[in-house]
C-alpha cells in the first residue's frame with residue numbers, strides 16, 4: 001500500500017490520538033495510519049484500530065458539549081477541540097412519552113440529530129474526517145453525496161477555511177442544493193443516481209490524490225464519527241446501554257459504528273456490557289439490506305433506488321453485509337417501509353413530539369411502528385429511535401398532505417364562519 005498517496009511527508013506519522021493503525025475487516029491485515037480504505041491483500045474495507053489509554057466517565061464529562069468530548073476514542077489529535085470547527089453532536093435525547101404511549105412502548109427516546117449544525121448526523125462524520133484529513137496534510141475536502149453530506153462538507157470546509165468539492169445527483173431536493181451552494185465551495189450536479197455519483201467520485205479520487213474524499217479515501221476515519229451517536233445515547237441515558245435501537249441504513253456505516261461504540265463502552269468499563277438489539281430501517285424503494293436479511297443471505301444484491309427517502313437511497317451499500325452481521329448477532333433485524341408509511345412516520349413524530357424529521361426519520365419511526373405491530377420489538381424494553389435529519393430539508397415529502405385548514409378573508413367573522421372555533 002502506498003503511503004505516498006498522502007500529500008503529507010511519508011516519514012511523519014500523523015497525530016491521531018489513540019488510533020494505532022488500520023485493520024482489514026475481512027482478513028485482519030494491519031496497516032499504518034494513512035489515507036487508505038481498501039486492503040491490498042483482499043480488497044476488504046479498512047477500519048481504525050486503537051490503543052486506548054485511560055478514559056473515564058469523568059474525563060469525558062469534563063470535555064466540551066460536542067463530539068470532541070469523545071476525542072480520546074476517535075482518530076483525531078487530542079487538541080482537536082481547539083481547532084475551528086462546527087462543533088457537532090451532543091444533540092438532544094428526547095424522552096418521547098407521547099409517541100411511546102401512542103405506540104404502546106413503555107420507555108422510548110428519540111435521538112434527535114436534526115439539531116446538528118447543518119441539521120443532519122453527517123456533521124459528526126465530516127468533523128472526524130476533516131480532523132484526520134488535516135493531519136494527513138490535505139487541503140481540499142470532497143465527497144459524493146445524497147445531500148446531507150454535501151451540506152456538512154461544504155459548511156465544515158468553509159469554517160476550516162479550505163476548499164470543498166461536492167458531487168450530488170442532479171435530481172436532489174432543492175433545499176439540499178441551496179444549503180450546499182450557499183457555503184461557496186465547488187458544487188457539481190451529476191446526471192444519474194447516487195451510485196453513479198459515487199463511481200465518478202472514486203475515479204476523481206484516483207486522479208486528485210491531494211483531495212480528501214471524506215467517504216472514499218479517508219472513509220475509515222469518517223466512519224468512526226458515527227460512533228459518537230452510540231456514545232452520546234449511552235451517556236445521556238445515564239451511562240447505560242439501551243435495550244433496543246432503531247437506526248436508518250444507507251451505506252450501513254452508521255449502524256455498524258453504533259454497535260462498535262456500545263461494545264467499546266462495555267469493554268472500557270464505561271457502561272455495564274448489557275445486551276442490546278439493533279434494528280436497521282430502510283425505505284422499501286431502496287431496501288437491498290432488508291431484502292437480503294429477509295432472504296437469509298450474507299451478500300447484498302444492488303438495487304436501483306426509487307424512494308422519497310433520498311438520504312438513504314444507496315442501492316449498493318458498502319457496509320450492507322456488516323449490517324446483516326450486526327443485526328443477526330444482536331438479535332435484531334432489518335425492515336423496510338413504503339413511501340406512504342414514511343410520510344405517516346414523519347407526521348406521527350411531528351404530531352406527538354413536536355419533532356419535524358426528514359424522510360430518513362420517517363423511515364425509522366415507521367419501522368419502529370411496524371416492528372411493534374408485528375410483535376418483533378419488546379414493548380417493555382428501553383428503546384431509542386434515531387432521527388438523523390431535519391424535515392425542512394425534505395419539505396416536498398409532506399407538503400402535499402399538510403397545510404392550512406382553511407383560507408379565509410381577513411376577519412374574525414370569517415374564522416367563525418369557517419367552523420374552526
Ligand SMILES: *Cc1c(COP(=O)(O)O)cnc(C)c1O
Pocket residue numbers: 120121122148149226248249250251252253254255311312358360388389
Ligand atoms: C447518511 C445518512 C444516514 C445513514 O448513513 P449510513 O451511510 O448508513 O452511515 C442516515 N440518515 C441521514 C439523514 C443521512 O443523511
Ligand SMILES: [Zn+2]
Pocket residue numbers: 024025026027028029039040041042043044
Ligand atoms: Zn484484507
